[in-house]
Amino acid sequence: MDYDANWKETYKDMIKTPKRALSQLQSGHRVFLGTGCGEPTVLVEAMTKIAGNIADVEIVELLTKGNAPYAEKKFASCFKINSFFIGHNVREVIQEGRGDYTPVLMSDIPRLFNSGQLPLDVALIQVTPPDSRGKMSLGVSVDIVKSAAENASLVIAQVNPQMPWTRGDSLIDVYDLDILVPADVPLLERESKPPHAISVKIAEFVAGLVPSGSTVEFGLGRIPKVGRIPQAVINALKGKHDLGIHTELITDAIMDLIKSGAVSGNRKSTDRGKVVTSFCMGTKELYDFIDDNPLFSFRPTEYVNDSNVIGKQNRMVSINMALEIDLTGQVCSDSEDGFFYSGVGGQVDFNRGAARSEGGRAIITIPSTTTDGKSRINAHLSRGAGVVVSRATVHYVVSEYGVAYLHGKSVQDRTLALISIAHPDHREQLLKDAIKAKFIRQDFVEVEGKFVVAPQDMMKATYLLDTGTKLYFRPIHPTDEPLMRDLLYDLSKETLYYRFMSHNQHFGQREIQNFVYVDHRKDVAIVGTLPEAHGDDIVAVGRYYLDERSNRAEVAFVIRDEWQNKGLGTFMFKHLITLAKASGIAGFTAEVLRDNKRMQAIFNHSGYKVQSSVEEGVYSFRIEF
Amino acid sequence: MSIDKLFNPESIAVVGASRTEDKIGHTILNNLIQGGYEGEIIPVNPAVNELLGLTCYPSLVEYGKDVDLVIMALPSAQVKAVIDECARVNVKAVIVTAIGYCETGREGAVLEQELAELCRRRDIRLLGPNCLGFMNTANNLNASFVGDMPVPGGITAFSQSGVLCSVMLEMTKEKHLGLSKLISVGNKADITGVDILAYLAKDEQTKVIVGYLEDIVSGKNFIKAAEDAANKKPVILLKSGTTQAGVKATISHTGILASADTAYGAAFKRSGVIRAATFESLFDYAAALSMQPLPKGNNVFIITNAGGPGIMAADSVEEAGMNVVEGEAKSSNPIPLQGVSQTNAGNPIQVLGDIDPTGYGNAVKSALGDPRVDSILVVLTPRTMAKPAETAKAIATSMDGVKPVLAVFMGCRNITLSRKEIIEAGLPCYDSPERAVESLKGMGEYAAWKQRPPRSVTRFKVNRRRVERILSRRQRTGMLQLGEVKGKDVLGAYGFHVPEGALASSDEEAVEIAERIGFPVAMKIVSPDIVHKSDLGGVFLNVSNPEAVEDYYDLMTLKIHKKVPEARIHGVYVEKMAMKGLEVIIGMTRDPQFGPMLMFGLGGIFVEVMKDVTFHLAPITEQEAIQMLKSTKSYAMLQGRRGQDGVDIAAIASGLQRISQLTTDFPQILELDINPFIVGDFGSEPVVADARMTLAPLPEKQ
Incomplete structure (x- = not known):
């Protein structure tokens, strides 16, 4: 950028030393400090130096990257912190009650x-030197x-030629x-740490929710001892293409993502x-990258965080973090252990905007536990926890154990979905708590001990039909109960008869639960699904039950009438065999009605060694692996 | 110190009393004696022992006792020395008749200032200099050289001009109006019109105040004193001349449309003063107000003995915005006039036949009894049976003192002979219907003003600090013209709805902004050197696509650069096109005396050609703001016409109130134009489509 070379001469009446400039500061003033790495360090230093001469100065800030010397205990009577977001440098001050926090939507x-x-x-504030028109960039x-x-x-501005000139609405x-x-001093920098293992796991799930062509926001804040999960998500998106970015904060990771070619904004x-974006924190390399770079448009918060603006973006994905979530879906993200920890930031703005966006996704990420093993998913929020995203506006919740979609779901459905992504060690307790809290029906007592979420990796499969439709197979899940009910009631009489060998099969709560709550060891069930507006639609269910004495499992499956004759049975059969073999099972048994020729065909043409006998119109099969 | 002792002294000394008849010193002394003043009169003249039968003293001190009032019939050079002497005999007030002060120029002004200062230090109130003194009929005190004592009455008249004081005296005599006091204020070095108003407000003998003003020293004090006085009794003022400070360079519409006179009009309106347009009308109003009660409404009943003059009267009533109460033919329920044979019932007036005086008396009496009538106008022409004098008396005796009755005697020569008696009977009479109606209108407006609700000025929640910083920075850097961008910024902080927009400094930026705020957009050149953007092709409206934005950006900057090569171009302001609606102008120009004057007018030809605008002093209440709209001729346009819906009047009123707050909060804003202010249907926020302000320069540092 070409600055006015003579600016110091042109505006000499306005130029002062830091000391002279700060002498204008008086007791009782409310002072705003520039944000993040844009913090005017020289001015802050000068302000701290005159601490002895002033009292009751209120410091208003969003978050600052410096070491906040003004927040030291010895200056308590001179400076009072009032922060919109609690960064690491003022957390102690606020948690000790020496400073104040203003919870507010960033927008x-x-x-x-x-x-x-x-x-x-x-x-x-800190700005670049002026150009020939007398415009300066907020950088x-x-x-x-x-x-x-x-x-x-x-307004006292630290004019720093090392401040990058940013494009957009920054003048x-x-x-x-x-x-x-x-x-003429270097800007504050922020080194990024490698993402935590848990973040990486969560990021993989999140990446699955971000199709190429999406526009993404990566939320502020960090999880104690885990760090920034969105950071890890950024890395996980490198395989995508044509991503767009509309986010509060630009970091080195985003620069890397851009350089990887995944971002076009097209x-x-x-x-x-x-x-x-509205601000940027990172290394010198990043600052050089954004300097006068027309790819970036730095805009004020009133634009970037406006949920109307965000909502107009199609396929907008917001990725934010929670510190705790209750089973009804209330998201706490500004407090931890009963103390204020971070802030509201743009979480509500972006969560709402993404929810409104055509094809958008509002995602909240959360590690299932704290590093000392306490569950972050609880029946009730802890004392002192602050709700940032309400249970009515929460959409996706992602932990390292999977994805729960809560929007429009009943409390019971949410509870089961959230338990299923909680840490396995806590699921039993959560179920008990949920029953006690009346979040779910009392008959769930029956499934205690059966609330098992299957390991995801190996049980997943896809099957491509001749028509080009792709079906997804995965283990059955406790949250599949309503889907299972839909499936069973939709089946034709004939199909029902073939499956249950009875004309008067009644499906009560108990029977359906028996389908859904399986331990995935002895009792294994997989479902074939199609994506629908309400979530998944189950089109096929396959199941086996191990008889430990014989080390053989009894296998059965059912397919929606309209999906029969498409090779699904054969595929499921083979998939179940793969699973069973991996568990060291020796073979399958099955009972098939004499009229159910198709099922018999599947077994007979499986390529395995099949024995069968018929008795009272029922074939008994025995398949050896 | 009170000026009561000036008007009610127990002893009066005339310093410079003279035996030479032509001299002021002689006339004043003679007037004092002839007037019948009962207190002590002390002529002072070292050369004479006795004057007009009174002992003459060589000096005040030698009189040996305290003196309340001293009248100085001395040349200006000798005045100051006497003031010192006055202090020694506890003089409360002096009248200085000498000329050679302020009115003569700079030296005189210095002299006057010294005189005033001297009096202030000695605790003596000063009337004049360059005045003719005063008369007070309550205590037979003629402390003037205006003329003979008038008849006592309820009217007090004061004038800055001495000559006009004499005219006032003659005029009241001719009209047989009684005076309480007649005061020549002179140069008002100490006692000003404001002091006089404040005193007369409390003065029991004064029922009506009449004054002639040339200028006002402090607008704020004037308004307060006038309002206080008008709350107690009618105040009628005639204002002439314009102030020097009123003539100033102006570039705003509001400034161009406002004259110094407008400010006085607005100040009078605010303080309930009845403004007389002519010298004649001063006493037309005074006559009516001193004799008749105030009307309770606008319904005028006209009684006449001739159709033509009756219709003239009816036309004047309608023109003045009042209603004529309908007579028999048109009304299904006419006013019954007992004991009168109505030969001809015309419309909308009551035309009586050639009846005798008692008939008129009865007609007035029965009309007074009708609840539909608020006031009565009797118009008489010379007809065979008409006996004006007797008729007037008959009417006078029928009056009830609750509703006003005014009489017009057209071409009745013989009435002048008995005018004195008619006036004494308490019936104001006029030579033409127009003048009577004008008086009636003044009475009605004054009555309405007296019944005004308490003035409660709305305070909007605004971001005052933001405006303060913008204005102080502009003043500091000497950029005193606020163009559209900063002007809108200021107005936005005061709650005005401003279309979303931003300043672009390149065509690329312009496109980015346009896409962000949405099409169509308006594009306007931004340059501190260009005031009238559109004249130079610096405005494009309804630009509807990115390509056009880019083209117009380049075209506009190129054009302007060609036409005004020296203009500094800051860029192009790109904003969302304002909605369609009615264009009005609201603005403010600051009067040096009365402060911010708000203006309202309809845009386009209504302002440019017809100059149909109204002004009001800030701060303004909601009712006053709405009244401003109503008093334009184009008000009908706001109410909707030819199937078009009316606009939200309250929204415009709110805009005026916000400007009122802004310009009251920030005296450094000299002028402000919101032009056009676009007003849409009910419920939609009016939009500031363009705005401009002028700031005062910072005062020079000492």
Whole structure:
């Protein structure tokens, strides 16, 4: 960028030393600090130096990357922190009650400034030098800095030639500032750590929910001792193509994703071809990358976090984090162990926007447990936990054990879905708690001990029909109960008779539960599904039950009438054999009615050694692996 | 210190009393004696021992006792020395008749300032200089050289001009109007029109205040004093001349349309003052208001003995915005006039035949009894049976003191002979229906003003700090013209609805902004050197696609650069096209005396050609804002016409109230135009389509 080479001469009346500039600061002032790595370090240092001369200065900030010297205990009477988001540098202050936290939607913060509801006396910000038109760029932090600078009575800007010039809506007129403090210093940097193993697992599930061509948001915040899960998701998206980015924060990981070629922005509905963001934290390499780079459009929070703007983007996927979630779907993400931990940030804005988006997905990620083994999925939120996303607006929840889709689902369905992605060690207890809390029917007592979620990997399979339709096979799941009921009631009389060998089969709660709650060891059941608006539609169920004495399993399956004669039976049979063999089972047994010629054909043409005998119109098969 | 002792002194000294008859010193002394003043009169003249039968003293001190009022019939050079002496005999007030002060120029002004300062230090109130003194009929005190004492009455008249004081005296005599006081204010070095108003408001003898003003020292104090006075009794003022400060360079519509006179009009309207357009009408109003009660409504009943003048009267009533109560033929329920044979019942007036005076008396009496009538106008022409004098008396005796009755005697020569008696009977009479109706209108407006609800100014929640920072930075950098971008920023902070938009400094940026806010967009050049953008091709409206945005950006900057090569171009403001609606102008221009004056008018020809605008002083209440809209001739346009829906009047009123708050909060805003302010259907927010402001420069640092 070509700056005005003579700017120090042109605007010399406005230039002051850091000390002179900060001498304008008075006791009782409310001071806004520039965000993240855009924090004006020289001004903050100068402000801390005059701590002895001032009292009761309220520091308003979103989050800062510096070490926040003003937050030290010895300055308690000089500086009071009031943060919209709790970063690591002020967490202690706020948890000890020395500082304050303002829970607010990020998208609403500019309005607090614009309406005059939260008047600012001073704003300390960092900008680039002015160009020939007298415009300066807010550089790495446009977010709420723009509205703060537009509203504060006194704006002191650290003018730093090392600040990258960013494109978008990041410019501010030099005459809209009051004092310029030249400073040629490196920007604060943020090193990213390699993602935690749990994050990587969660990221794989999330990546499965992000089709190519989606526009993605990666939420702020971190999980204690696990770190930033969206970071890991970014890495997991490298195999995609034509992704778009509309997110609050740009990091090195996003730069890597862009460089990998996965991002084009060409399928965005608005801001096509642009990476839209409001601030940036990372290394010098990243700052160089964004400098005057037309790919990026830095916009203020009032645009980036506007859920209407987000919702207009088709296929918008928001990826955020939770610290705790209850079985009804209330998402806590600003507190941990009864203390404020992070903040609301843009989670609600993006979650809502993505939910409204055509083909969008609002995803909340959560590790199933804390590092010391406590479940983060609980029947009730812990004392002091703050709900950020309500149970009415939660959509996808992803843990390292899978994906639960909660939107539009009853409390019972949510409970079962969430238990199924909880850590296996906690599932029994969660089920007990859920029964006690009346989240699920009391007869679930019966399935206690059977609430097992199958290992996902090997039981999954797909089958491509001649018509090109792809069917997905997976182990049956406790949340399949309503689907199972749908299937059974849809079957024709003939199919029912063939399967259950009775004309008067009645399916009560108990019978259906018996289908769904299987231990996946002795009792194995797989379902063939098709994606539908409400989730999956089950078209086929295959099951075997091991008789441990003979080490043989009895096998049976049922297929929706309209999906019969398409090779599904054969496929399922083979898939079950694969599973059974892996479990060391010696063979299958089966009973088939004499009229059920198709089933008999499947067994007879399986290629395995098959013995059969008939008695009272029922064939008994015995298959050796 | 009160000025009561000025009007009610126990002793009066005339310093410079003279035996030479032509001299002021002689006239004043003579007037004091002739007027019948009962207190002590002390002529002071070192050269004379006795004057007009009174002992003459060489100096005030030598009189030996305290003196309340001193009248100085001395040239300006000698005045100051006497003030010191005054202090020694506890003088409460002085009248300085000398000329050679402010009215003569700079030196005189200095002299006047010194005189005023001296009086202030000595705790003496000063009337004048350059004044003719005053008369007070309550205590037979003629402390003036205006003329002979008038008849006592309820009217007090004051004037800045001495000559007009004499005219006032003559005029009241001719009209047989009684005076309480007549005051020549002169240069008002100490006692100003404001002090006089404040005093007269409390003065029991004064029932009606009449004044002639040339200028006002403090607009704010004037409004307060006038409002206080008008709350107690009618105040009728005639204002002439314009202030120097009122003539200023202006570029805003509001500024161009407002004159200094507008500010006075607005100030009078605010404070309940009845504004007289002519010298004649001053006393037309005064006559009616001093004799008749205030009307309770706008319904005027006209009684006449001739169709033509009756219709003229009816037309004037309608034109003045009042209603004529219908007579028999048109009304299904006419006003019954007992004991009168109605030979001809016309429309909409009551035309009586050639009847005798008692008939008129009865007609008035029965009309007064009808609840549909608020006031009565009797119009008489010379007919065979008409005996104006007797008729007037008959009417006067029929009056009930609850509803006003005004009489017009057209071409009745012989009536002038008995006018004195008619006036004494308490019936105001006029030579033409127009003048009577004008008086009636003034009475009605004053009555309405007196019944006004308490003024409660709405305070909107606004971002005052944001405006403060914008304005102070602009003042600091000397960029005193706020164009569209900053102007809208300021208005946005005060709750105005501003179309979404942003400044683009390249064609690429313009396209990005346009796509973000959505098509169609408006594009306007932004340059501190260009005020009238559209004249130079700096405005494109309804631009509906990205390609056009790009083209127009280049075209516009190229065009402007060609036409005004020296103009600094900041870029192009791209904003969402405002909705369709009625275009109005609201604005403000700051009067040096009265502060912010708000303006409302309909856009286009209504403002440009017809100058159909109204003004009101800030701060403004909601009712006043709505009244502003109603008092334009184009108000019908706002109410909807020819099948079109009306617009949201309250939304415009709210805009005016917000400007009122903005310009009251920020005295540095000298001018403001919102043009056009686009008003849509009910429920839609009016939009600021363009705006402009002028700021005052920062005061020079000492």
